[in-house]
Amino acid sequence: MSADxxxxxxxxxxxxxxxxxxxxxAHPSETAGPAGSSTLDPGVLxxxxxxxxQGLARSARTNLAxxxxxxxxxxxxDLVAHVTDVHWFWATIAAGGLSEPPPDDSRPPRAADEDLxxxxxxGARRMADVLGRADQDRRVWTWxxxxxxxxFITRHQVQEAAVHHWDAAHAVGHDxxxxxxxxxxxxxxxxxxxVSSVADHPATARPDLAGIFVLVAADLGRTWTVRDASLPxxxxxTVGASDGAEFTGPRVIATASELLLWLYGRxxxxxxxxxxxxxxxxxxxxxxxx
Numbered sequence: 001m002s003a004d005x006x007x008x009x010x011x012x013x014x015x016x017x018x019x020x021x022x023x024x025x026a027h028p029s030e031t032a033g034p035a036g037s038s039t040l041d042p043g044v045l046x047x048x049x050x051x052x053x054q055g056l057a058r059s060a061r062t063n064l065a066x067x068x069x070x071x072x073x074x075x076x077x078d079l080v081a082h083v084t085d086v087h088w089f090w091a092t093i094a095a096g097g098l099s100e101p102p103p104d105d106s107r108p109p110r111a112a113d114e115d116l117x118x119x120x121x122x123g124a125r126r127m128a129d130v131l132g133r134a135d136q137d138r139r140v141w142t143w144x145x146x147x148x149x150x151x152f153i154t155r156h157q158v159q160e161a162a163v164h165h166w167d168a169a170h171a172v173g174h175d176x177x178x179x180x181x182x183x184x185x186x187x188x189x190x191x192x193x194x195v196s197s198v199a200d201h202p203a204t205a206r207p208d209l210a211g212i213f214v215l216v217a218a219d220l221g222r223t224w225t226v227r228d229a230s231l232p233x234x235x236x237x238t239v240g241a242s243d244g245a246e247f248t249g250p251r252v253i254a255t256a257s258e259l260l261l262w263l264y265g266r267x268x269x270x271x272x273x274x275x276x277x278x279x280x281x282x283x284x285x286x287x288x289x290x
Contacts, residue, residue: 214247
């Protein structure tokens with residue numbers, strides 16, 4: 001887990017000159033707006049950001065020294081400071097309509113431990129307010145080349161808040177199930193922007209998936225079928241409606257919450273059949289997140 005502005009963003013090993021040809025974009029968008037926008041209302045997304053921010057604060061308030069299992073070397077205090085920085089970073093971009101990231105030397109210093117949670121909550125409120133007032137179609141810098149607009153920030157911050165809320169809760173021994181509709185939207189966003197694709201891939205090709213598998217959200221009756229795309233080391237996906245019963249090939253069946261947490265490396269889920277495990281390891285090698 002890096003300490004960059006957005007630890008759930010892709011690592012920067014892709015070709016910055018790569019541009020997408022819409023005719024080659026193999027994974028279909030579920031959005032009605034610009035690429036990377038959610039079909040969910042921005043107000044709904046921001047309510048989820050606020051809810052998860054409050055939940056993270058509750059888990060952290062008296063547990064700042066607890067280690068965070070999936071962020072090696074971090075305590076809950078480090079996690080809170082990181083997400084505070086994430087909120088400042090994206091609020092600054094959205095408020096200013098920035099076409100590039102804000103300079104590092106403009107970042108606020110880390111708050112003292114006794115102030116961490118209150119500063120975090122103030123920053124979460126500010127970011128949600130800024131994003132809520134903004135034109136979601138406004139062009140700004142993001143790490144997603146095909147989604148340079150505020151709607152992408154709004155959508156992705158649900159994942160940032162939810163997964164790090166899970167981290168904080170897990171650090172103090174609590175379980176947390178994410179809302180299935182939000183999780184499903186996040187899975188689609190992950191497969192669109194956080195996996196090597198024809199539209200956005202590393203400068204140096206990674207090993208091919210060399211297969212096909214299906215993610216099945218059993219609680220929603222939704223599937224994501226992932227397969228090799230036309231360029232080496234890239235994949236594409238399609239979204240379907242099914243309980244997965246008809247699939248006999250490689251698949252991962254779980255709740256939408258569990259699937260999202262698996263994509264982010266927070267949970268281990270079994271492959272069906274067992275021989276599919278190597279295929280899923282290759283898939284993880286095509287993902288851009290840690």
